[in-house]
Amino acid sequence: MSGEPPRRSGRRRYGAGVRWTVVDAPLDSSGTGRGEQRAPEALRRAGLVAALDADDGGAVDARVEDAARDPTSGLIGAEAVRRASAAIAARVAELLAAGQRPLVVGGDCAILPGVCRALPAGSDLWFVDAHPDFYDGATSETGEGADMDLSVVTGHGPAVAAGVEGALVDPNRVHLLGHRPAVEEAGRVEAARIDPRIRQVPAAELRRDPGLVGAALAEEGSAPAWLHLDLDALDPVDLPAVTYPEPDGLRRPELVALVAPLTRADRLLGMSVTDLNVDRDLDGRHARRVVELLVELLRP
Numbered sequence: 001m002s003g004e005p006p007r008r009s010g011r012r013r014y015g016a017g018v019r020w021t022v023v024d025a026p027l028d029s030s031g032t033g034r035g036e037q038r039a040p041e042a043l044r045r046a047g048l049v050a051a052l053d054a055d056d057g058g059a060v061d062a063r064v065e066d067a068a069r070d071p072t073s074g075l076i077g078a079e080a081v082r083r084a085s086a087a088i089a090a091r092v093a094e095l096l097a098a099g100q101r102p103l104v105v106g107g108d109c110a111i112l113p114g115v116c117r118a119l120p121a122g123s124d125l126w127f128v129d130a131h132p133d134f135y136d137g138a139t140s141e142t143g144e145g146a147d148m149d150l151s152v153v154t155g156h157g158p159a160v161a162a163g164v165e166g167a168l169v170d171p172n173r174v175h176l177l178g179h180r181p182a183v184e185e186a187g188r189v190e191a192a193r194i195d196p197r198i199r200q201v202p203a204a205e206l207r208r209d210p211g212l213v214g215a216a217l218a219e220e221g222s223a224p225a226w227l228h229l230d231l232d233a234l235d236p237v238d239l240p241a242v243t244y245p246e247p248d249g250l251r252r253p254e255l256v257a258l259v260a261p262l263t264r265a266d267r268l269l270g271m272s273v274t275d276l277n278v279d280r281d282l283d284g285r286h287a288r289r290v291v292e293l294l295v296e297l298l299r300p
């Protein structure tokens with residue numbers, strides 16, 4: 001492909017100095033064309049690629065345009081989600097093999113299984129989200145893949161969402177960060193499903209010293225790591241343009257304190273960022289704020 005940077009030599013080359021490669025993954029797992037589907041184009045319009053001085057990795061065909069809930073898996077658009085996961089996995093694997101550092105821009109959290117398929121065995125997953133995303137096809141009220149992504153990648157959700165059987169990451173290597181306590185019955189059902197090997201630091205606990213948590217995680221071992229950031233981890237005061245806002249989230253400086261040590265870690269392979277809903281951002285101000293946030297986190 002013309003315009004693609006030259007392939008680097010075979011040695012894996014991840015590290016703090018590696019440029020980011022932006023890849024769009026416009027997956028809306030409700031199958032209804034909700035605003036998450038148009039978040040990648042909104043963030044590009046807000047100047048994301050130039051602002052990060054990133055390489056442009058184009059777009060993956062990750063659209064889900066089937067809103068029917070599959071009776072077997074309980075997943076909306078099951079076949080389309082499976083296809084999207086395969087496409088995301090192929091692109092992320094290709095970039096990692098070339099020594100590049102992907103920034104996969106959703107879409108919603110249903111992009112995560114595709115990403116995790118591409119990770120080397122033994123990778124750490126830093127999962128920052130208001131929600132644990134630990135339903136399965138039976139317990140999710142919505143049937144959206146974005147309800148189930150962390151359960152899928154740890155082997156507790158419908159495998160069709162990943163397109164492959166079994167856990168894609170070792171639950172011992174997963175950190176669930178910034179979530180809020182379950183309030184309603186459904187949330188308690190979800191919380192009870194979380195694999196006990198996953199280490200959890202909910203928002204209320206993180207807030208005491210988010211920088212310390214981030215620095216400790218970054219320095220814990222030398223395994224390759226992936227950072228997944230659902231923007232609804234932020235308090236709705238700072239980012240209301242999400243589909244499922246949760247109160248009592250991290251304020252912007254707290255999120256930066258947590259995440260900046262992770263994005264500066266030499267062992268970070270790449271990052272996914274999800275859940276800007278542009279239907280709730282009619283003048284583009286929140287897209288611009290997300291770009292500013294990513295610049296603060298990701299510019300060397």
Ligand SMILES: [Mn+2]
Pocket residue numbers: 109129130131133146230
């Ligand atoms: Mn999520």
